[in-house]
Amino acid sequence: MYRYDEYDQAIVDARVAEFREQVERRLKNEISEEAFKPLRLMNGLYLQLHAYMLRVAIPYGTLDSRQLRMLAHIARRYDRGYGHFTTRQNIQYNWMKLEEMPDLLADLASVEMHAFQTSGNCIRNISSDQFAAAAADEIADPRPYAELLRQWSTLHPEFSFLPRKFKIAVTGSKIDRAAIKLHDIGLELVQNEAGEIGLKVLVGGGMGRTPMLAHVIREWLPVADYLSYMEAILRVYNRHGRRDNIYKARIKILVNDLGAAEFARQVEEEWALVKPLGLDPPPSELARIAAHFAPPVLDANAPVAIDLSNAEFANWVTVNTHPHKAPGYAIVTISLKAPGEIPGDASADQMDIIADLAQRYAGDEIRVTHAQNLVLPYVRRADLFDIWQVLKAAGLATANLDRASDIISCPGLDYCTLANARSIPIAQKLAVKLAPQEADLGELKIKVSGCINGCGHHHAGHIGILGVDRKGEENYQLLLGGSGAEDATLAKILGPGFDENGIVTAVEKVIDRYKTLRAGPAERFLDTYRRVGAEPFKEAVYG
Amino acid sequence: MPRLLTGNRLETGDVLWWAGSDWSLHLKDAVAVDDDGEALLARLLPEERINDLTLIDVDATPDGWRPRSTRERVRAVGPSVRPDFALPSLPVEAI
Numbered sequence: 001m002y003r004y005d006e007y008d009q010a011i012v013d014a015r016v017a018e019f020r021e022q023v024e025r026r027l028k029n030e031i032s033e034e035a036f037k038p039l040r041l042m043n044g045l046y047l048q049l050h051a052y053m054l055r056v057a058i059p060y061g062t063l064d065s066r067q068l069r070m071l072a073h074i075a076r077r078y079d080r081g082y083g084h085f086t087t088r089q090n091i092q093y094n095w096m097k098l099e100e101m102p103d104l105l106a107d108l109a110s111v112e113m114h115a116f117q118t119s120g121n122c123i124r125n126i127s128s129d130q131f132a133a134a135a136a137d138e139i140a141d142p143r144p145y146a147e148l149l150r151q152w153s154t155l156h157p158e159f160s161f162l163p164r165k166f167k168i169a170v171t172g173s174k175i176d177r178a179a180i181k182l183h184d185i186g187l188e189l190v191q192n193e194a195g196e197i198g199l200k201v202l203v204g205g206g207m208g209r210t211p212m213l214a215h216v217i218r219e220w221l222p223v224a225d226y227l228s229y230m231e232a233i234l235r236v237y238n239r240h241g242r243r244d245n246i247y248k249a250r251i252k253i254l255v256n257d258l259g260a261a262e263f264a265r266q267v268e269e270e271w272a273l274v275k276p277l278g279l280d281p282p283p284s285e286l287a288r289i290a291a292h293f294a295p296p297v298l299d300a301n302a303p304v305a306i307d308l309s310n311a312e313f314a315n316w317v318t319v320n321t322h323p324h325k326a327p328g329y330a331i332v333t334i335s336l337k338a339p340g341e342i343p344g345d346a347s348a349d350q351m352d353i354i355a356d357l358a359q360r361y362a363g364d365e366i367r368v369t370h371a372q373n374l375v376l377p378y379v380r381r382a383d384l385f386d387i388w389q390v391l392k393a394a395g396l397a398t399a400n401l402d403r404a405s406d407i408i409s410c411p412g413l414d415y416c417t418l419a420n421a422r423s424i425p426i427a428q429k430l431a432v433k434l435a436p437q438e439a440d441l442g443e444l445k446i447k448v449s450g451c452i453n454g455c456g457h458h459h460a461g462h463i464g465i466l467g468v469d470r471k472g473e474e475n476y477q478l479l480l481g482g483s484g485a486e487d488a489t490l491a492k493i494l495g496p497g498f499d500e501n502g503i504v505t506a507v508e509k510v511i512d513r514y515k516t517l518r519a520g521p522a523e524r525f526l527d528t529y530r531r532v533g534a535e536p537f538k539e540a541v542y543g
Numbered sequence: 544m545p546r547l548l549t550g551n552r553l554e555t556g557d558v559l560w561w562a563g564s565d566w567s568l569h570l571k572d573a574v575a576v577d578d579d580g581e582a583l584l585a586r587l588l589p590e591e592r593i594n595d596l597t598l599i600d601v602d603a604t605p606d607g608w609r610p611r612s613t614r615e616r617v618r619a620v621g622p623s624v625r626p627d628f629a630l631p632s633l634p635v636e637a638i
Contacts (some may be wrong), residue, residue, distance in 0.1 A: 099551065
C-alpha cells in the first residue's frame with residue numbers, strides 16, 4: 001500500500017481547510033450557489049434527487065483495513081449506515097449534509113483519503129486491475145504506475161479544466177479486468193523479448209452517448225518516459241478537444257475525427273517538446289513508489305490442498321476465488337450482489353467485517369472492482385473456510401462472480417439526478433429470476449444503466465440494458481454482445497424497448513434462446529451471440 | 544394543470560415542497576402555486592437558501608398530489624429500492 005508522504009498529506013489537509021471555509025461562506029450566503037457549485041463538485045459533492053451525494057476516491061481501487069473502517073464510520077456517522085461501491089472503483093454516499101462535509105473530509109484525510117477529482121472536467125481517479133500484484137497471469141503490478149499518475153494528475157493546474165472529464169485505467173495483464181479499451185487512456189504493461197517492461201498505450205475509448213473502443217497509438221513506451229508521454233496526450237486533447245459541444249468533448253471524438261494515426265503523430269510531435277522538460281521521474285522515484293506496493297510476507301509453506309467436503313463452500317471456492325501467483329494462496333472476490341439486494345451496496349457492519357478479514361487473513365488489503373464487488377488479494381487457501389464462514393454469517397458469501405446475478409448497476413433514477421429510469425429494480429428482478437439457473441449458464445455479464453451516460457456500462461454487457469425516458473415513462477432498451485474485457489466489443493440494440501416488466505421477460509427469452517443455441521456447456525452466451533448473430537435473439541424476443 | 548414548487552434545502556439537501564408560507568418535507572403539505580409560480584420563484588431565488596428550485600406539473604388525485612414525472616415521484620417518496628427510507632407521508636408504491 002502506498003502511504004502518503006508529507007506533501008501528499010499537506011495537499012489533502014489544505015484542501016479540507018479550504019473547503020471548510022468555502023462551506024462556511026456558502027452557509028452564510030457570502031457566496032452564491034452558482035459560485036459554490038463548482039467548488040463543491042471539485043470536492044466530490046453532488047446534489048442528487050434526495051440529498052447531497054459524496055463520491056470518495058479510492059485510488060486504483062486499493063484500500064487497507066483502517067481505510068475501509070473509516071468508510072464504515074462515515075456510513076454510520078454521516079450517512080444512513082451504508083455506502084455504494086461504484087463502477088469506477090470508488091464509493092458513494094447518498095445522504096450527505098453540506099454542513100457536515102468539512103468534518104467528514106477531515107475524517108477521510110486522517111486515513112489518507114479524499115474526494116477530489118471524483119467530479120468535473122479533470123483527470124479522474126485512476127483505476128486498475130483489482131487482482132494487481134496477486135494474479136497468476138500478471139506481468140507486473142500496475143499500481144506503482146497508477147500511483148505516479150495519481151500524483152502527477154492531483155490538482156494538475158494545466159489539466160484541471162479539460163474539455164471534459166478524463167478517465168485513465170492501467171493494467172498489468174493481458175487478461176483485461178480494468179476495461180482499458182473503454183477508457184480515455186488505457187495503459188497495459190507489456191514485456192519485450194529482452195524481458196523489459198514497457199507500456200502499450202490506447203487512447204479514445206469510452207462508453208456514454210457515443211461508445212467507442214480505444215485505439216492503440218503506441219505498442220511500446222518505455223516506462224521511464226511514460227509520464228511525459230501522458231502529458232503530451234493531455235496537451236493535444238486540451239488544445240484540440242471540442243469545448244463548444246459537451247456531447248463531442250471527450251477525447252474519443254477528437255481521436256475519431258483526426259484518425260488515430262494523425263492523433264498519434266500529434267502526440268509524438270508534442271512529446272518531442274515535452275520530454276526534454278524533465279517531467280519524467282528518475283528511476284529511483286518509481287522504485288520508491290513501487291516499494292510501497294511490495295506484497296505482504298507470504299507463507300512459503302502454505303498448503304495447496306484444502307478440505308472441500310462442504311459442497312456449498314466448495315462451490316464458493318470454485319466460483320469466487322481466482323488463481324494466485326503464490327502457491328497455496330487464492331484471490332477472493334466478495335460478492336456485493338446477493339440476489340434481490342442492491343448491487344454494490346455494503347452496510348457499515350459489512351465493511352467492518354471485511355476490514356477485519358483483510359487485516360487478519362489478507363495482508364491488510366482490500367480491492368474494489370469496477371463490477372462493484374470487493375476483493376481480498378492475498379488469502380491462504382487454508383484460511384478460505386474460516387473466511388467463508390464469516391462472510392456467510394454476514395450475508396456476503398454469494399457464489400455468483402461473473403454469473404447472471406452478478407449484475408452491474410448504476411444508482412439510476414432511485415438516486416441520480418441525471419437518470420431517466422430506475423436501474424436497480426431491474427437488476428434486482430433479473431438477479432432473483434436468473435440465480436437458480438446461473439450455474440448452468442456460466443459466465444454471463446449483465447449491465448444496467450439508467451441513462452445514456454452509461455455508468456452501468458451497458459455497452460460492455462454481454463446483455464446490456466439502458467433505461468430511457470419515453471414520453472414521461474421509464475422504458476428500457478435491450479443490447480446484446482458487449483464486452484469490457486480483452487475481447488472488448490460494443491453491445492448493439494436489439495430492437496424496440498420495453499417497460500419494467502417487459503425488459504425482464506425479454507432477457508429471459510434471450511437466455512432461453514441461448515440455451516437452445518449454444519454449442520455446448522462451455523460456450524458462453526457472448527460466444528454464442530458472436531457465432532450466430534442477433535437474428536435468432538431478435539426472433540425470440542420480438543417474434 | 545396544477546403546479547408545485549420544489550427544491551432542496553441548502554444545508555441538508557432535503558427535498559422540500561412549498562406549503563404556502565414555508566417549506567415542508569412532505570408532498571401532502573404542498574400548496575399549488577399555479578399562476579403565481581414564476582413570481583414566487585423570482586422572490587425565492589435571490590434568497591439562495593433552496594437549491595434547484597423547480598416548478599413541476601402534478602395531478603390532483605383522491606390520495607393527494609401526484610407528480611406527473613417518475614423523477615418527481617421518486618423525489619417525493621425516496622428511493623423505491625429503500626422503502627425503509629420512504630417518508631411517512633407517502634408509501635413507495637406511490638411511485
